[in-house]
Structure formats: structure tokens, C-alpha cells
Amino acid sequence: MAACVEFIECDRLPTKEIRVYISSVSSNLELKKQQQRIQMVLSGKNIDAQYIDISSNNAAKEFMRASAGPSSLPPQLFNGEEYLGDYQAFEEAVEDERLMEFLKLN
Numbered sequence: 001m002a003a004c005v006e007f008i009e010c011d012r013l014p015t016k017e018i019r020v021y022i023s024s025v026s027s028n029l030e031l032k033k034q035q036q037r038i039q040m041v042l043s044g045k046n047i048d049a050q051y052i053d054i055s056s057n058n059a060a061k062e063f064m065r066a067s068a069g070p071s072s073l074p075p076q077l078f079n080g081e082e083y084l085g086d087y088q089a090f091e092e093a094v095e096d097e098r099l100m101e102f103l104k105l106n
Contacts, residue, residue, distance in 0.1 A: 018042065018049040018103055019078040021064040025055040034087040035075045041094055047103065079104045 020042075022035045035051075042049045054061035054074060067083040068076045077084040084090075084102060093102030100106040 017080060018047060018105070019052055019080070020049055021052050021054055021060060021074050021076045021078070023055045023074045024053045031074065038075055038077070038087065038090060041090075041099070045099065047105070077103070 020035070020038055023031065026032060039049075039051070052060045052064075054064055063081075064074070064076050065072055067078070067081075068086065072086065075087050075090075077086070077090055082104065084104065085093075090099075090102065093099050
């Protein structure tokens, strides 16, 4: 089964699914690389995810910051509405071969 890549701009989201809060409007090259890396890893492992663009969805940005911290920047990862962590936490889980545990998919 191929991984599902879906960019979401609505307020209704499934309660249990990997969500990656991103920003499509950023001049920060490092942020773009982080978002691409997450997408590449999840796709490579056939893990379905929704990519929610906070630059076009203020409610999503407010939700992300309420969960991850008021000054948090994308990318931020969630399983449903449960906050999992930021890019650094994701990368550490990949390096430690604990990705499924980190994503709470095991």
C-alpha cells in the first residue's frame, strides 16, 4: 500500500491519523528541508500522513501552537490530536529505529 500524501486545509480531521503541520510559505530553507525529510521518510515506510498547511489555515496554526507551544514552528507531528514532537524528536526516533513507537503506531 502506497503512502497517502494529502494536503489539508479544512478544519475537520480524523481523530487518529499521523498529521504533520507544515508551512508552504517560508523563506527558511532549513524548515523546507525538514518538511521534505519527514515526507520522504514517511512515504518510504508506507506510513499514511496528512500534511496540514498552517500558512493557509489559522485554526490549524492555533491548534498546533496550543499543543506544541506558543512559539513553535513547523514541522510538528501529531497522531490524531495527540502531540508527538518536533523535527528533532522525529529525527532522533528515525536514527534510534524507534519511528513506529514515536508515531504511536505499534
